[in-house]
Amino acid sequence: xxxxxxxxxxxxxxxxxxxxxxxxxxxxxxxxxxxxxxxxxxxxxxxxxxxxxxxxxxxxxxxxxxxxxxxxxxxxxxxxxxxxxxxxxxxxxxxxxxxxxxxxxxxxxxxxxxxxxxxxxxxxxxxxxxxxxxxxxxxxxxxxxxxxxxxxxx
Amino acid sequence: xxxxxxxxxxxxxxxxxxxxxxxxxxxxxxxxxxxxxxxxxxxxxxxxxxxxxxxxxxxxxxxxxxxxxxxxxxxxxxxxxxxxxxxxxxxxxxxxxxxxxxxxxxxxxxxxxxxxxxxxxxxxxxxxxxxxxxxxxxxxxxxxxxxxxxxxxxxxxxxxxxxxxxxxxxxxxxxxxxxxxxxxxxxxxxxxxxxxxxxxxxxxxxxxxxxxxxxxxxxxxxxxxxxxxxxxxxxxxxxxxxxxxxxxxxxxxxxxxxxxxxxxxxxxxxxxxxxxxxxxxxxxxxxxxxxxxxxxxxxxxxxxxxxxxxxxxxxxxxxxxxxxxxxxxxxxxxxxxxxxxxxxxxxxxxxxxxxxxxxxxxxxxxxxxxxxxxxxxxxxxxxxxxxxxxxxxxxxxxxxxxxxxxxxxxxxxxxxxxxxxxxxxxxxxxxxxxxxxxxxxxxxxxxxxxxxxxxxxxxxxxxxxxxxxxxxxxxxxxxxxxxxxxxxxxxxxxxxxxxxxxxxxxxxxxxxxxxxxxxxxxxxxxxxxxxxxxxxxxxxxxxxxxxxxxxxxxxxxxxxxxxxxxxxxxxxxxxxxxxxxxxxxxxxxxxxxxxxxxxxxxxxxxxxxxxxxxxxxxxxxxxxxxxxxxxxxxxxxxxxxxxxxxxxxxxxxxxxxxxxxxxxxxxxxxxxxxxxxxxxxxxxxxxxxxxxxxxxxxxxxxxxxxxxxxxxxxxxxxxxxxxxxxxxxxxxxxxxxxxxxxxxxxxxxxxxxxxxxxxxxxxxxxxxxxxxxxxxxxxxxxxxx
Numbered sequence: 059x060x061x062x063x064x065x066x067x068x069x070x071x072x073x074x075x076x077x078x079x080x081x082x083x084x085x086x087x088x089x090x091x092x093x094x095x096x097x098x099x100x101x102x103x104x105x106x107x108x109x110x111x112x113x114x115x116x117x118x119x120x121x122x123x124x125x126x127x128x129x130x131x132x133x134x135x136x137x138x139x140x141x142x143x144x145x146x147x148x149x150x151x152x153x154x155x156x157x158x159x160x161x162x163x164x165x166x167x168x169x170x171x172x173x174x175x176x177x178x179x180x181x182x183x184x185x186x187x188x189x190x191x192x193x194x195x196x197x198x199x200x201x202x203x204x205x206x207x208x209x210x211x212x
Numbered sequence: 213x214x215x216x217x218x219x220x221x222x223x224x225x226x227x228x229x230x231x232x233x234x235x236x237x238x239x240x241x242x243x244x245x246x247x248x249x250x251x252x253x254x255x256x257x258x259x260x261x262x263x264x265x266x267x268x269x270x271x272x273x274x275x276x277x278x279x280x281x282x283x284x285x286x287x288x289x290x291x292x293x294x295x296x297x298x299x300x301x302x303x304x305x306x307x308x309x310x311x312x313x314x315x316x317x318x319x320x321x322x323x324x325x326x327x328x329x330x331x332x333x334x335x336x337x338x339x340x341x342x343x344x345x346x347x348x349x350x351x352x353x354x355x356x357x358x359x360x361x362x363x364x365x366x367x368x369x370x371x372x373x374x375x376x377x378x379x380x381x382x383x384x385x386x387x388x389x390x391x392x393x394x395x396x397x398x399x400x401x402x403x404x405x406x407x408x409x410x411x412x413x414x415x416x417x418x419x420x421x422x423x424x425x426x427x428x429x430x431x432x433x434x435x436x437x438x439x440x441x442x443x444x445x446x447x448x449x450x451x452x453x454x455x456x457x458x459x460x461x462x463x464x465x466x467x468x469x470x471x472x473x474x475x476x477x478x479x480x481x482x483x484x485x486x487x488x489x490x491x492x493x494x495x496x497x498x499x500x501x502x503x504x505x506x507x508x509x510x511x512x513x514x515x516x517x518x519x520x521x522x523x524x525x526x527x528x529x530x531x532x533x534x535x536x537x538x539x540x541x542x543x544x545x546x547x548x549x550x551x552x553x554x555x556x557x558x559x560x561x562x563x564x565x566x567x568x569x570x571x572x573x574x575x576x577x578x579x580x581x582x583x584x585x586x587x588x589x590x591x592x593x594x595x596x597x598x599x600x601x602x603x604x605x606x607x608x609x610x611x612x613x614x615x616x617x618x619x620x621x622x623x624x625x626x627x628x629x630x631x632x633x634x635x636x637x638x639x640x641x642x643x644x645x646x647x648x649x650x651x652x653x654x655x656x657x658x659x660x661x662x663x664x665x666x667x668x669x670x671x672x673x674x675x676x677x678x679x680x681x682x683x684x685x686x687x688x689x690x691x692x693x694x695x696x697x698x699x700x701x702x703x704x705x706x707x708x709x710x711x712x713x714x715x716x717x718x719x720x721x722x723x724x725x726x727x728x729x730x731x732x733x734x735x736x737x738x739x740x741x742x743x744x745x746x747x748x749x750x751x752x753x754x755x756x757x758x759x760x761x762x763x764x765x766x767x768x769x770x771x772x773x774x775x776x777x778x779x780x781x782x783x784x785x786x787x788x789x790x791x792x793x794x795x796x797x798x799x800x801x802x803x804x805x806x807x808x809x810x811x812x813x814x815x816x817x818x819x820x821x822x823x824x825x826x827x828x829x830x831x832x833x834x835x836x837x838x839x840x841x842x843x844x845x846x847x848x849x850x851x852x853x854x855x856x857x858x859x860x861x862x863x864x865x866x867x868x869x870x871x872x873x874x875x876x877x878x879x880x881x882x883x884x885x886x887x888x889x890x891x892x893x894x895x896x897x898x899x900x901x902x903x904x905x906x907x908x909x910x911x912x913x914x915x916x917x918x919x920x921x922x923x924x925x926x927x928x929x930x931x932x933x934x935x936x937x938x939x940x941x942x943x944x945x946x947x948x949x950x951x952x953x954x955x956x957x958x959x960x961x962x963x964x965x966x967x968x969x970x971x972x973x974x975x976x977x978x979x980x981x982x983x984x985x986x987x988x989x990x991x992x993x994x995x996x997x
Binding site: 076078079083086090091092093094095096097098099100102103105132133134136137142146149150151153155156157158159160161162165183184185187188189190191192193194195196197198199200201 | 226227229230231232233234235236237238240242243245331332406407408409410411458459460461463492493711712713714883884886887890891893894895917918919923925926927928929931932
């Protein structure tokens, strides 16, 4: 067991965990931040995407021990004071989620991406979104929501 | 209530449930913290078929933190086996224990359950369990399953053929003899799996004092699951509670009580400690539930003009190793509704279901997915062989609106559908004529676009009478309650299980109209069997029609009582001319609506806290419950159309455009309905283009990761153009018809129609899925123009 200190959503968490414990499991079990979901545990589905120092990363492919000295941001930190971010709001309005299980990963991926590329084309959105599996929506409304959030015409 | 008077039903309300999902505050099974819960991990068979000679657990037990290891023998003492023996002609009874005892039947079959203090430890220990197997020859495919001298998957059966059902009406043989031509075609649908992004999982909590089991589990049918858990655990239904909070997708996978789930429940009771389990993705792919894998053949006896005289259908389905459902039922529904919108009198089918050494099958979003492909593929084949226009062949055989209600040769009655209208709308939207011109030009340039059409008649809502007449056990009814609280707050519930369908929003709209309040005042409470009434749960596309009608009727009952109380409060003898609108009573005076001072809150206060002020003889409170058994079958319809382009050099297939003209009756919420259509089409296309649960020739599963089992991503799928053409059903008071599976049926069929149109110049026909580049290239090899 290791004593770890993690910085998640700007707060410090002291955690005791084995070196092999995944970031996704530490976030969910030790930090009780259960908004980060685990869908495949082999880096394909994208459901567990969080931001590490602002960059989208798969929490199921990272050991928590690697995160010391880094800033981790999870879905719980996206809405500020109960107000949805423009991307969250657009997903709500465009019905860009159904069961909601993959949603956190998509929000985290595009919160970062839209900062990097504020006005993507539909093709660019689809290319980036291809790293997140959604079994409910067929992606159509997610793409529409992201374009709407980016200010492009959907 | 007249349909066009709905204020809230049909309004595009954004979903109530979104807020918690968008902010990371959903409550899926794994998000529920149960202090002190132990973790289960299953030891699984590396062989497709083998005898279990011994299971040695000593080394695993020595690991610190391991609490128990249970095998099939242990669990057999504490749980009842699953016997699947419905009184269905042509279906043999089968039985399975909670975990296998003597032999394993597929690669991934669970043989032991390890319980430890963490999931990591449980997995470590599972690796140290030593199982001595004696491998047996496996039944790896359908051809082997039905061949003589095949090894037997289930030794209690005479062969691997579990069910054979035949039906014939009219004179098909005579029609075939006398026909201008008999057109024959084949269809092969690959083995698929549901792949909800949330895998299976549960937490079982045994309360020793109350002798009560609470099961937190993602499930589509909470009450039937409770009955199953109780029966298999030898408990009464009063001793089991199912809590199914937010569920991360189901698609049919979360209906049955699986063996792992029952083992975890038994372990929790045995250990008197909470036990939880979440399968990993490999387990979900290899061992949860599979679907499809049908090989079909149709024979159409036709006139020179392509008119159907007689039809035959043969289905052979690979059901895998275990039956969590009556094995005949999925394929039988296909055979019963195969003719869809097409007219024919003389029809015969044979449906055969065989066991193999693969993961067991179950219903997956549109269990009858192949139906429309069979019918439309047959239409396309007739057109091809008779050199007719495929649209003209469809038109010549399609039922006209004036001929409805129309009785299919199996006796299934279609009514209130609009197949001709949706077909013509799709044809127009695709600019069919213009496309043919573009196609001719493209072919000259060595490009191969194709266009396809697929009409769908979707059986959405099965009433109890359908089950009875189809010889399938089950009920089609649904249950709802509605309670107006003393403050006027409205709670309602229904026995469905939400997996993303937006019930909390759409049913709030239904209650709003039925009762006369704003949807924001209504809270739909679901997913807990202590709260929800005993309904049959979510499967098929029954939620809107079975559940929606039940909850609507409960709301109408509430409206009647509320207005009777209002009449008394206003000093009237009867409630005639009174209405509740957005929580306030209005009165009709000379055809005008006039607001009164009476609100629902005042009426509720009277009903609960001042019962002596109620009309004479009226019982206090505002509590209503209803059950509703829908008509034998409710159908909706659609026509899917798509344009593709096949790259003849590489076999790559691109979808250029996708259109669906749909009539699913009165919609409850168009945003939700359109989302369901998108999702269904996506699931159909994903299966048709990419998905293939693959076993090698020895029966080993070689698709145990998402790098091997491919599903559609955002770059594989097009945008979907939906043309709403909804006309109300007369079969229920709201006018809904249901939808959410037809999209799969349409997508599976239309992509084949379009691809075969594209391939026409090469004289080849694609008759199997997935339409991988390798498969398309194999058709084109040596066929270059």
